Structure formats: structure tokens, C-alpha cells
Amino acid sequence: MKLEDYELGGTPLRSSDIKKGNVLTTSWEPNLAYAWDDGVAIGRYLAELKNGRIIGRTCYKCNRIMIPPRMFCELCFRPSDEWVYCKDTGIVNTFSICHINWDASRRGPNEPPLIPAVIEIDGASKGMGILHMLSEVDPDDIKVGLKVKAVWKNPGERTGSITDILYFKPLRAPTKRAKATKKRAKATRKRK
Amino acid sequence: MAITEKITNTMKPTFWEGHIPVNYVYTYGHAGEKFFRAIKDKGTFLATYCSACDISYVPPKIYCDRCFTKLDRYIDVGTRGFIETFTVSFMNMDGSRKERPRILAMIRIVGTDGGLIHYIEGIGPDEIALGMPVQAVFKPKGKRTGAIDDIIGFGPVTRGRK
């Protein structure tokens, strides 16, 4: 058989066909709201975020400190063992500079790009990262391996949410030397 | 572990609230387009028929789901039907009581194997019976949009056009 010998199905429409009513459509807005139980581990995680701390959970068998905390170790398949506080600093595992919103709409000209990152939290086992945002940093200064620190909401404004951490920012301001390197790199790029 | 950390204070368990922020626009497909255009423009129902299986589809399909033959001949089957089964609804979606009960029925379209689920209008809960003949009541032509609610409901059969 060859695909070329068949008349294939699938009738393409333009979005204007729908807007102008060239074809009939019906629409639906689901009105579903949820209340997801936090459970024990994430419940404690959120409660500690409200206190301005990041908490993990240990597994004695594989010797890991896990972030986000979980009540069982998915590798050893046994109950996890102990609560342990981690630092609110970490290392950028990877990052992106994002010009679109969650629904694929474009960010406006005056809206700065979002900088999501995977941050390996200090005090947790190597490679244990969480998704969060970077800010107070020039996108050109970010690189994999950058040390960062959490910027928290004021205690009174915290609600027990991952957003109690506003974002992470570089642990240290870029040194003079780094600034000079950057300038040089920029100039080189321009020449190219 | 979780089991040893028993919840003693029932106010303590916390939860996170959210919703899924999407909405949908559905096309009607080839058969649906013809079916709803006929309702909108002519106030009638269309069917497709599979001669091999001797079965007709209302709403129409572009294929016979028994033998998978392509069906592309549309037949006007009129707007009359029989009540196959019905229910009388006293409650609203939120559990509150309706002002007047509403009858929802499965209506078999005359001469076909297909049918529609729709409201019954103009027949009371005391009068309705299985097998009762009914006929579609449409919105005025100018107000029809090509949707299932172009049909107000099914009511008693009147004389005249089928």
C-alpha cells in the first residue's frame, strides 16, 4: 500500500471559519473547581514555607534527602524516615527565558520575560530540584551552576504556598571581574 | 510514616484549591453539520441509512458503526417520534427544587432506529406515557442558531405537516 494512493480524511478549517460561522460549532466552559488535599508531606512542606523554611524528608536506606518531601521513598518503596530542614539557597540546574504565558498568549512589551528554573536546593541530595522562578538578575548573567537564594514574602503575607517564595536571586552580586568578562563576551558577540 | 501520624484534629488537614482554566469549541463534523443546518434552515431532521445492516441513524453518522460502510445519503425523516422512555425531574443541578417538574424523554424518530434526548413540552407528568406520539417544537426560524436548543422540546402531535 502507498499513502499516496488513498484519499486521506481530515478537512482543514481556518479559525475564521469558526469565527464567521462558516461551520456550525457549539462551545462549553467547564465549571469544575477542585480542592486537592495536601496530604501529610506537602501539608508540612507548605506549613514550613509559611514559616520561611524549606523542609525535606530523608530515606535512611538510599541515604537521600528528598525535596519536595514525601512520606515514602519511591526508589526503596518504604516509608521515609525523618523531617529535615534544608537551606533556602541552591544551584541553578537549568533555566529558560520565557516570553509567553501559561495559555501560550504572548507577554506584553512592558512585561519582563519570566525566568523559570530548576533549582537544586542546598541540603537536599544532589540533583533534588524544584521548579521556581529567578528574578533580580540580568538574563545574560544566568548560567547553569549559578548559586541562588530565595526571596521570601513578608511573614504576614505568607499563606502556606510555594509562592511564599517570591523568586530566587543570585546569592552574590556579579563581581567586577565577572562584569568585565561579560562585557568582553558581549563585544565579541557583536563583532561576530 | 503516614499511618503513625494520625490526624487528631479534623480542622488541621489542609487543601489546595484550583480549577482547570480551559474552555472548548466543538465542530459538528460532516454529519453534524448537515443535521443542524437542516434543523436551523428547514426545521426538520436528517438521517443516514445503511442498507447492508438495515439500520438508520438519527442524528446521522458518516459511517455505519456495525459494518463501517461510508454513509453519505441524507434522508429527511420529519420531526415526529414516540416516547421511548422518560423521567420527571424535580431538582435543579444544585439540588434545589424546581418550580415546576420538567420531563426529559428519549424520543424515537418515526421510521428510524435513532432518536434524541430532549424535553417534553405541553404534556404534564400525569398524562405522559411510553409510546406516546410527539412532535418537535422549534424556536422561530430567525432565532435558530444550529444547535440542539433550536428545539424547544417535543410536544403533542398537531395535524398538518408531518
Place this chain on the structure above:
Amino acid sequence: MGYRKVAIVGAGITKFVRRAQETAKELAWQATKMALDSCELTLDDVDCVTLGTAPDAFDGVHMKGEYLADGAGAFRKPYMRHYVGGGTGIFSPIHGWFHVASGMADICLVVTEEKMSSCYPHPQGAFITIFDHTTEQPLKPTLIWIFALEMNRYMSTYGISKRDIALVSVKNKKNALDHPSAQLGGEITVDDVLNSEVLAWPVNRLDVSPASDGAAAIVLASERVARRLTDKPVWIDGVGFSLDTAYWATRDLCYPTYVENAARMAYDMAGITEPHKEIHVAEPYDPFDYKELHHMEGLMLCPKGEAARMTADGVTQRDGNLPTCPSGGALGVGNPIAATGLMKIIEIFLQLRGDAGKRQVPGKPRCGLAQAWGDLMQVGTVVVMRI
């Protein structure tokens, strides 16, 4: 092992389009009917049906398996739906393979369908729900973040440039020009990719496959039946699937271990010890251009970090030593999630039979592979096929 040989004997597919007028059922019927016609079978001959389709949230039809059943030819037949996100399209034939290999069925229809255009404001919006509702969704993530983060990690680790990666998009969109189903075939350049809109650095618009509507179907048969139906059965010689942790931010974002695990499972079954020599044509999953490279490495078709160089050397072109995505892949043909994987299976089926027309790779390939990836970015599904 105690399982029967299973062959692919027929295939069907629709065009992949951004927005189809057909309902999901109608698309499924078009592909399924074509698959049955291609091997001159009727619905009566089919013992069971298996259906792959991705999240209900795309189509906006809850319990989509049941909804699609009649269009998939499942009327009054044993029927199952399965779903592993983007990996579904390759998991589907694996799922069907179980039915036939076990002796439960002699002929099994495998159907996949996706209609993403129903979802507004954009199908990307439905993806927000795959992030953890408590610890990630409040950050308002988009799915592209995960790809951007993975791509950056991959580039940083091996020192690969966006230019190297863009070559994949250029190749696949060009290949798609010859595919009758293709949505986004085209002659583009590396600079077109680099100059296209930046969505989430390092991901530009032309690094990404489109959202699509479409369906695909194949017919699987036991050895006895297959030999009666066709003189060119294509055998499923190896299947593999593997899942990594759902805590995606704690995973190795640079190397898809789960793909390697799935590949090893399939290679063991097919008796393949040197995949880069024994696989003649491959369809790795390419929803993003870097993903094809990522997956070639996971499939052990090249050493870690070497896929970009291989692409630059032209090895993966249709006339290269190891053609990848000769169909045009998800980047070129389109990406109706579950149907994409099965499109890849169909391409290998046609390539091995010598029926791929203008897309045919030279040298009479005898062994091919298709792979997909998905779920919470952590499932690998692999099928090895031989003629």
C-alpha cells in the same frame, strides 16, 4: 519466550491539520476504515480493538475512550483504551501486540486519535494540569518550560548550540514535504529557525511541533493470519516501555534514561546488540527539535552528546547511513499527540515494505524502529520492526 509472532498488515491515516471539521469519531473512522481497506478486511474480521488517545482535556470529552469506540470500530467487541501522554502512539501498537502475541486475538485493530483544536484559549492551557497542583501550578507554568529547561540543560552539558539543533527542524520539515498527511512541510533554513519568535529561550517557534487534529490506525495479525493476508507482513520483533520518576525536577534532564531502559527491553527481545548498525531507519519522537537528538542518544543510536554532530554530518538525512524521521516527524507532519506515534509506526511499516514512495530511504532497509515519549515527560515507548 512463549508469545506468538505479530505482524502489521494494514495502515490508515488522516491528514494532520491544525483544525479539522470532522468530529473526533469521524477522524477515527476515516483512519480505521482506510486501515481495514488497505488489507481488505471488514469489521467482522476484527477480534478486538485497542485505542490510544491522550488527555480528555484536549478534546474536552470526558471518557474519550467510550466516546470514540464506534468510530474506532469497537462496536460490540472487546475494547480497551490506554494512555501514556505523548508516548501513547507507540504504546498503542505495544498494547495491541499483547492481545495478539498472547493468543487472545488473531486480528487486532489499533486506533489513535487526537483533536486538540477544541481546546481554548490554546491546547497548551490544558497542559497546566499535568504540573503538580500544589507545588507547581501556582507558578503558572507552561508546558514549554519543561522543554526549554531540558533543552538548556542538554545544550549546557554537551556544549551544543541552537544552530546544531535547528538542523533537525530543517531536515524534518523538508522531509514532510513528501508526506501526504503533512501539516507543516517546508523548505526552511537554520536562520529561519533562529530568527523565529522566541517562545521560551532556548525554544523558538520553529523548534516546536504544531498542535494538530488527526487520527491513525493499523491492523495487527498473528503469523498464521498475516501470511494469508499479505506477502509483505512487517513483524513487531521487539517492544519496550519504561517510566521514570514523576518528580521531574529531580530527574537527570540531560539524558533520557527511561528511553534507554525501554530501548534495551525492545532490543533484547529483538536480539539486537549493536543498534547503530542493526537499525536501518528510525523514527525517534521529535515534538521539539532537540528531542530527536535526545532520543537518538537514549536509543543508543549514537554516543551521548554526539547526536548533533551526526545530524550535522548528514547521517540522519534520508540518504544518510541512519535516516531519522524520513516521514517528516512531529515537526513536519504534525503532532496530534497519540496519532503522531502511530504515524511513525506506519512510516517504518511503509519504509520496510518499500512502499514509502518519494520518502523511501535507499538500500532496502530491513529493520526499523519507532519511539515516543511523554506522560510527565518521563515515559519511553519503543517498537522494533523487521520485514
